[in-house]
Amino acid sequence: MxxxxxxxxxxxxxxxxxxxxxxxxxxxxxxxxxxxxxxxxxxxxxxxxxxxxxxxxxxxxxxxxxxxxxxxxxxxxxxxxxxxxxxxxxxxxxxxxxxxxxxxxxxxxxxxxxxxxxxxxxxxxxxxxxxxxxxxxxxxxxxxxxxxxxxxxxxxxxxxxxxxxxxxxxxxxxxxxxxxxxxxxxxxxxxxxxxxxxxxxxxxxxxxxxxxxxxxxxxxxxxxxxxxxxxxxxxxxxxxxxxxxxxxxxxxxxxxxxxxxxxxxxxxxxxxxxxxxxxxxxxxxxxxxxxxxxxxDHLNATLIELPDAKRNRFQNEYGLSRYDANVLVAEKDIADFFENVAKGRDGRLASNWVTGELFAVLNKKGLSIHDSPVKAEAIGALLDLIGDKTINGKIAKEVFEDMVETGDMPADIVKRKGLRQVTDTGVIDKVIVDILFANADKVEQYKSGKDKLFGFFIGQVMKEMKGKANPVIVNELLKKHLSV
Amino acid sequence: MTDKQKDDALDIKIVQRVAKLSALAVKENELAIYAQDLGGIIHWVEQLNELDVSTVEPMVGAENAKLRMREDKVTDGNCREAVLSNAPERIADFYAVPKVVE
Amino acid sequence: MLTEMTIANAIEGLRQKEFSADELTRDHLKAINLLNNRLNAYITVTEKVALGQAKAADEKLASGDAPMLTGVPLAIKDLFCTKDIPTTAASRILENFIPPYESTVTANLLKDGAVFLGKTNLDEFAMGSGNLNSVFGAVENPWKRKGDDAFLVPGGSSGGSAAAVAARIALGATGTDTGGSIRQPAAYCGITGIKPTYGRCSRWGIIAFASSLDQAGPMAKTVEDCAILLQSMAGFDPKDSTSVDREVPEYRAACNRSLKGLRVGIPKEYCASGMSSEIEAIWQQGIDWLKEAGCEIVDISLPHTKYGLATYYIIAPAEASSNLARYDGVRYGHRVSGNSLDELYANTRGEGFGVEVKRRILMGTYVLSSGYYDAYYLRAQKVRKLIYQDFMNAYEKVDVLLTPTAPSAAFAKDEHQDDPVQMYLNDIFTVPASMAGVPGLALPAGLNKQGLPLGLQLLGRPFDEETLIAVGSAMEKAANFTYKPAIHSGVSL
Incomplete structure (x- = not known):
């Protein structure tokens, strides 16, 4: 063009x-x-x-x-x-x-x-x-x-x-x-x-x-x-x-x-x-x-990594797309921030959080990465909570909003608000049984072929559990109950 | 003025141009004198044309020496009065010149 | 009169308490009062400063901890910036300029205890060979032709310094040499001067004329005195990028060196056509003295000598045209107003600079300007290299060169004034060494028939000022130049 x-x-x-x-x-x-x-x-x-x-x-x-x-x-x-x-x-x-x-x-x-x-x-x-x-x-x-x-x-x-x-x-x-x-x-x-x-x-x-x-x-x-x-x-x-x-x-x-x-x-x-x-x-x-x-030669040997090299490394090391890598390396402070988040974690997830949630907040508040209300370590800790299934992705967004407001660490917020994800199959199972019982008509419709209602049941369970249920477990248990 | 001096004299226009580049006010009546003097000197230095210098490296100053470098330290400045005390005209802490229009 | 002393004697006398620094300084100030109106050697006499320095010197001498030059009264060429003392370069454009700093060379002298009597006259911005281009007027050479009271020039550009030393109104002086400005006036005034190797003395705080050539040096009655002064003036200065980080030897010790086996080159090209037979004779006399002292005399060639002057009169004005651009009436110095900034510049500089300075600025601008650079400036830089190589080749065969200092004795104020090129020819023997950056020493060798001093010049290897001092001392002894000028501190006008 x-x-x-x-x-x-x-x-x-x-x-x-x-x-x-x-x-x-x-x-x-x-x-x-x-x-x-x-x-x-x-x-x-x-x-x-x-x-x-x-x-x-x-x-x-x-x-x-x-x-x-x-x-x-x-x-x-x-x-x-x-x-x-x-x-x-x-x-x-x-x-x-x-x-x-x-x-x-x-x-x-x-x-x-x-x-x-x-x-x-x-x-x-x-x-x-x-x-x-x-x-x-x-x-x-x-x-x-x-x-x-x-x-x-x-x-x-x-x-x-x-x-x-x-x-x-x-x-x-x-x-x-x-x-x-x-x-x-x-x-x-x-x-x-x-x-x-x-x-x-x-x-x-x-x-x-x-x-x-x-x-x-x-x-x-x-x-x-x-x-x-x-x-x-x-x-x-x-x-x-x-x-x-x-x-x-x-x-x-x-x-x-x-x-x-x-x-x-x-x-x-x-x-x-x-x-x-x-x-x-x-x-x-x-x-x-x-x-x-x-x-x-000495100056060359002690030269800092330049944007192009960093972009290539981000693509290789963290599995990022060239586009995402380019966005992250445009400014060294952002690239450094990203790496602090991504080191030892899921690079793509880190990239999504930095370029998604974090950039949205910075843009809204007109802040530079340097003045970010959320530090890289805190986002890293948030990703860790997602990774070890302490919270799910949806709850994570709620925690992040709290982090922006209060500057608290995610674990503290999860504790304070009681947001820990429920992975106890007994608890989830009980909620599912109650929901299916209360919606017997819909269960019938589902069984007669209206597959789309599966999402409705998931939604009801998550709603009942205030979003804290582990979605994978909810999925598994719900399938089991509905297939009976 | 001899004929030779007349022959050697620089074009007045060149003198004016060089005077402008040098930021020198030269009075009308001095132009011809400078044209003659400079023309004479230029003619005289043209004796260097007798030499073949095509393979000679130019010499700037001290030979076989290289620039010494200093460390990146603030060792000077902060002497505003010393800097301004000789100024023919100043406004507050600035040097002042007739308004420059850009 | 204490003004008759050499610096070496004065240093000794001060330490033996034969007289005080105060007495020595007062004798000089008295003599200046008597003679300076006539000679115009000093632009500024710093009586108060000098007496203060003399007092401090006496205290130091009394304490027994006095550096070499303690109490020695000197004259400073008014091209050296001196803190809180007007510094003019003999130009209207620097009128009322008071530097808030001290040049490295004068600071070195002060650190060694010297007393400054004042600032000496010179050709404006050191551009000239007769000290005729000063806004403060010409300097009169204290020497007179026999039976003739004609106003002779002291040479230039360090004419005031040379006249002051010759007339015994300073024990020694500083000069600067760009194309001969120490050596040629030394010859015209019957004194001794050294232009050191380029890079030997710091240029920091010396008003620049041509940066690749300018070099400060001492002027005094004897070689030994010059050695003593150079000892103090020379040295590495990190503030000057062209200053050379090299130890300063004991110059004075070189005065008594044997010359046995030393090879002295006689460059045939210095036998310029039209050179007076008197100059030729004094040159031959110098050769004979050195033979007697055990030197081997070698005929050598510096083939590009004849191009030295033309090269110089391209390169020096080119550098000057740029070095003098800072005198614009904005931050210091003389200002002539104008309706616009450009007018202010042109008026200030048009009125602030004298004719010769303007001529050289125009010449320098011309040779650097588009279309002429290669033909003039670049070519001159190449010829400069050839001149430099001439010297380096010569120094493979000989240790030192002997030449006349100037093609004639001092001329009268009204001679060769109209044609600038004729005036430039006075520097014909001094310019090549400047172009090559090698050191030179000029000393008086005798008088001509009219009773005026004639000088000889020694040129050495880079940073071998010691050999110049050794050879110069031997020649000085042989010449036994004890003549005094018509005007000096011991005579009444």
């Missing part, structure tokens, strides 16, 4: 490439010892290096390098043992040095690829061109003073990973799936928190359109979009703009554009003529970044 834009001249294909800027999780900044923590008082997390005072020099943070390498593994990419830092020169209010230290010609991570999965189950590979390390800029605040822009340098110098994809995506949906996958990978690895709203992950989108089989046409770059939904909207709007212009005999100019969420349109930010000439050159304050193969 290909995504196409149907115009007056036929169908158009959309070509999308993404540049994701992901803020590295580290204590200190990339080239200075100031804190990289988000959300402090203005200009408190700024060293003289970040404010580009005369004579200040950059010294690289080892952890940021390691985080980039870990992310490189997450992208199944080539790790470059030798890389370099370059200066990207331009003047801007929140760029104190007058240049950004980045990696232009020799990035730390080279080619890789990731798999994305679409709603219809299609799996597609998206190429990764490179990942490089660079400095984040400060923040310009435009609404504090009438005639001035205020500059806060707290973010200036925080490490960023720029992850560049190949132009391999062909629909807004694919772009969305790609971003979700990148976010899942960096969150799994703990290399970026992936919060697009707070700006710790941002995307630049390159969009062009073409007729099927054509070479690539001119692309436009949409800058700094801060949600997956907006990325998808922006692509759709921009692609339609291209088609419209082409079909009216126009040409697309290569330019940088802004996506206006409110107006639902894109508009020119910088045309090609105004394009910066960044004058990249190797930063003479920094020597080549050389990492030892043994260190890279």
């Amino acid at each position: 290909n995504y196409v834009i149907v115009g007056s001249t036929g169908s158009w294909e959309v070509v999308i490439g993404l540049e994701v800027h992901a803020q590295v999780i580290s204590k200190a900044k990339l080239f200075s010892g100031a804190s990289a923590h988000f959300g402090s008082e203005p200009n408190t997390q700024v060293s003289l290096v970040d404010a580009a005072f005369p004579g200040m020099l950059p010294v690289i943070n080892r952890e940021c390098v390691d985080q980039a390498i870990r992310t490189g593994f997450g992208l199944n990419a080539q790790i470059n043992l030798v890389s370099r830092f370059d200066r990207k020169n331009y003047f801007y209010a929140d760029l104190p040095q007058g240049y950004q230290i980045s990696q232009f010609t020799h990035p730390i991570v080279g080619k890789g690829e990731i798999e994305i999965e679409l709603d219809d189950g299609t799996v597609k590979k998206i190429g990764i061109t490179r990942l490089h390390l660079e400095q984040d800029a400060g923040k310009s605040i435009h609404d504090l003073a009438p005639k001035e822009t205020c500059i806060d340098l707290n973010r200036s110098g925080v490490a960023l990973m720029e992850i560049v994809s190949e132009p391999d995506m062909r629909s807004p949906e694919e772009a969305g799936a790609y971003l979700r996958k990148i976010r899942a990978i960096v969150r799994y690895l703990g290399t970026c928190d992936g919060n697009m709203e707070e700006g710790s992950m941002r995307a630049d989108v390159n969009v062009s359109v073409r007729k099927p089989g054509e070479k690539y046409r001119t692309r436009c770059e949409l800058k700094n979009i801060n949600s997956i939904r907006y990325v998808m909207q922006a692509i759709e709007i921009e692609a339609k703009r291209h088609v419209e212009i082409y079909e009216n005999g126009g040409e697309i100019d290569q330019e940088t554009r802004l996506f206006d969420v409110v107006k639902g349109e894109t508009r020119t930010m910088r045309s090609k003529e105004d394009a910066h000439d960044y004058r990249y050159f190797p930063d003479p304050d920094l020597l080549p970044l050389i990492v030892e193969q043994s260190h890279v």
Whole structure:
């Protein structure tokens, strides 16, 4: 099911490439010892290096390098043992040095690829061109003073990973799936928190359109979009703009554009003529970044299990469907929660409870898995009670509701409410005899062929026993009595 | 100005473009002087074209050295007054510049 | 006058209680008061700070626990950031800039007890060969041609430091050398200076000109004094990624090393056409001294020498164009308002920088810009590699190289002003070692017919400053350069 834009001249294909800027999780900044923590008082997390005072020099943070390498593994990419830092020169209010230290010609991570999965189950590979390390800029605040822009340098110098994809995506949906996958990978690895709203992950989108089989046409770059939904909207709007212009005999100019969420349109930010000439050159304050193969191997060996591998393991180890496994591994916290429930228990049952009852509660209450009112251990204990026939599945749902409300452990609830399942055949037998006696007419009808009434008798017995009877035993005994 | 200097002089448009990239206000009457000076220097450094450097690796700085890395520790910052004390203009705890329109 | 002393003598005299640090400092401050109006060697004189430091030094000396430089009055090139003391780089754009930090090199000197007399004049952002490009005005070379009162330049860019040491208004000084800015003014002012190996002294807190070339070093009357100062200035600094983690040897001990069997290379390419016969003669004199000291003289070739200057005038401006981008009128320094941020930048920088600095920023931006990068900048980096290899090849055959320091003696303020390229030629002998990152030592070897000092330069293997000091000491003894400039602390104006 290909995504196409149907115009007056036929169908158009959309070509999308993404540049994701992901803020590295580290204590200190990339080239200075100031804190990289988000959300402090203005200009408190700024060293003289970040404010580009005369004579200040950059010294690289080892952890940021390691985080980039870990992310490189997450992208199944080539790790470059030798890389370099370059200066990207331009003047801007929140760029104190007058240049950004980045990696232009020799990035730390080279080619890789990731798999994305679409709603219809299609799996597609998206190429990764490179990942490089660079400095984040400060923040310009435009609404504090009438005639001035205020500059806060707290973010200036925080490490960023720029992850560049190949132009391999062909629909807004694919772009969305790609971003979700990148976010899942960096969150799994703990290399970026992936919060697009707070700006710790941002995307630049390159969009062009073409007729099927054509070479690539001119692309436009949409800058700094801060949600997956907006990325998808922006692509759709921009692609339609291209088609419209082409079909009216126009040409697309290569330019940088802004996506206006409110107006639902894109508009020119910088045309090609105004394009910066960044004058990249190797930063003479920094020597080549050389990492030892043994260190890279060590990082690889201690790498956390990534979503794809975890999904495969969940399928094999717990007998889950690919779909269910994908749902569970989408976020590492959910996957971990599931495993705490499932370990040593029936995996499919655990999956059903987590994605069914638990997700329903979380959705209703608007909670994340982290704030779940029911802990994994408690759900596990509930499954154990089902497993050892202390309660049946129906009662279990009642117990679960109680767990959500009270936070009590299931065994305590079963005890408090007297919900223990009745497995005493004598007790059940007596109830069955009473029910059959009171409904002699229906027994007759059943015996003359109205099989469906079996369910009615089950229902009556369970009702009489307040749902606590073991359904298997009820079934067996009832069959015995009715066959007499 | 000699004929040679005139020949070497850079195109004024290039000087303007380079001045813009450098964020330097250059007065009209200085443009021709820079065009001549820069043209002369550029012509002079073109003597490097005599050399065949096709097989030479570029040298950035210190040779045979690699970047030393520091530990991920917060050792700096929290010095707002030091950072702001030299600012020509500040508003509260921010640096201030003429309004930037995006 | 105590200002006549060498640092070595002063250290001894202070410890023998022949005089106090306070007296030594006051003598210098008095001499500065008398001479600085004329010479313009200091931009800022930090009298109060100096007297406070001298007092503290005397207390330390009295306690018997005084580090090497305790009480030694020094001048600091105004390119080193000094905490709470204005630091200008001789530029309007840094007017009123007061660093809240101390450069590593000056911090090392302070830790060793030095007294700072003030900040010395220089070419703006260290860009120049005559100290003519300072917003605070030119520095006058204390030397005069015989029978001629013409204003001679002290060389650049460390012109104020060189003039201060020559005129005896500082016992020693710090300089920085990017393409010859310690060695060439040392030669013009008849003093000694060392440009250490790139990475030997920390660049942290020194206002950057060209990061891959900048290196701090000492300037003083004698080789031994330079060795004493370098001992304190040098060392590993984790705040500078290009600083080298390598032990600092006892430089002073190298002064008395025997030169027997040492191989001294004479690079034929330094015999530039048009070199004055006086320079050639003093070079030959140097060769003879070293022969007598037991050295083996070897003719060698550094084939890419002639391309050094052109390479330098691509690479240094390129780096400078980027290093100077931070002077934008936003966080510190001079600001000229504008209707927009872009206007503010352009006005601030247009007015804040002087002509030579702007010329180099434009040149640097040009050679890095799209379409020119490969033809100029990348090519220059490759030629730089060839120059580096020339030196490495030479050091397989010889231990040290001997060359003239500059192609002429000090020139007058109104000479070679109009053509920048002519001005750049003053650095022809100093630039190649900067490109290769190898250490150099310049010392006075004699006077020319007009009575001006002429210098010789020794170039060594990376991190072998000791051999330069050993050879320099021997040459110093042979040269017995006891001449003094026309203007110095012992004469009345």
